[in-house]
Amino acid sequence: MNEKSLKVLEQYEIEVISTRRGRGSYICETNLGKKLLAGCGSSEKKMVFVNRVLEAMRQKGYLYADIAMENREGKLLTTDREEEACILKDWYEGRECDTKSMADVEQTARRLAQLHRMMYLPPEPESDDGNYVGEDLQEEFLRHNRELRKVYAFIRKRKQKNGFEILFLNCFRMFYEQAQEALEQLRGSGYAALREEMCRRGALCHGNFNQHNVWFPGRNQIFVGNFDKCRYDVQETDLYQFMRKIMEKQEWQQNNGYRILDSYDRERTMGKQQRDYLYIRLLYPEKFWKLANQYYNRKKAWVPEKNREKLEALISQQNRRNAFLKTIE
Structure with missing residues (x-):
């Protein structure tokens, strides 16, 4: 993803406070909490399914579900200027699992x-x-x-x-x-x-x-x-x-x-x-x-x-x- 991809944020009902690069993505501080903007190789239907899975897990007590947010058109996938499908989802930062530990x-x-x-x-x-x-x-x-x-x-x-x-x-x-x-x-x-x-x-x-x-x-x-x-x-x-x-x-x-x-x-x-x-x-x-x-x-x-x-x-x-x-x- 490049900086042009950030234009897709305009297609969401959200106020973006700041953005910074992640691994092939952008981490966004917003009025709705931390979000991750990333490319997505899955279909709209698959991501609807994934959201259902994550919602069910959240109801069972999993508090860190990275559920995707709908854009203004009610879709989970949004296309950027390069015609790449992007997704905006909840995010929680931390250090990556250390395989040596x-x-x-x-x-x-x-x-x-x-x-x-x-x-x-x-x-x-x-x-x-x-x-x-x-x-x-x-x-x-x-x-x-x-x-x-x-x-x-x-x-x-x-x-x-x-x-x-x-x-x-x-x-x-x-x-x-x-x-x-x-x-x-x-x-x-x-x-x-x-x-x-x-x-x-x-x-x-x-x-x-x-x-x-x-x-x-x-x-x-x-x-x-x-x-x-x-x-x-x-x-x-x-x-x-x-x-x-x-x-x-x-x-x-x-x-x-x-x-x-x-x-x-x-x-x-x-x-x-x-x-x-x-x-x-x-x-x-x-x-x-x-x-x-x-x-x-x-x-x-x-x-x-x-x-x-x-x-x-x-x-x-x-x-x-x-x-x-x-x-x-």
Whole structure:
């Protein structure tokens, strides 16, 4: 977003006192409190759905809901001069969750479990709610595995290979076998029944739960924002997303993994099906697939050095990752 985007504020019934830059956004001090003006890649209908979710959570006691404000036309999305869709929503500032601090990480895991207890909203009849369902994980794994094989075949045919490509070929079998194992375990688990039950009950997940969407406004206060990827799904998807990021950054230290699981479990106890699901998600080598996908969708003639370094780090962590997975299997 640029300063021209601030003109969209004129389309709201609001008095703007001051503005300053945030991360890809503008933080606005207004007569109605602190607001965030940010670009939005979701549709108007999706944001109406997200607002319904947040309103329901607020009624259940979540005080930090970043609910979007309607403009003068009664719409949640407003187009700026660059034809970019923007949204203006309630905002609460604080420091971002520190991935190196287990105190922050444990508090965040507890907050996530608390949110999951609130995040139930049965789809309304004759609405689009039923469209906001997460992809079937079996289909996702199948697609990712096909893509991994495609990248492997492409690199093998290249006559001159760079450092990333040589490293990829050398470690491919190790990660691909794990990807296949995760798929087979998913097929033999109770995932289909769990997913169906969660969606029937109206269980929702944040959809993009990571440290960048978690802030600490004050002591023992945690603000979780940016629910625009919210959807009906197995809620432990959020725990997986957060846990994988933290464990990668902390090089799969077993004790820290147990502390995350224990912190979540104290607020919302997981059953066997949920634990099996979480294990299978952690077993799948998603970071390896992401690196392969980034490589294939960029110009193959040039691979950033950072991608090779990321792959080296992934390989170096594999033994510790496997050791942790074995303890929670």
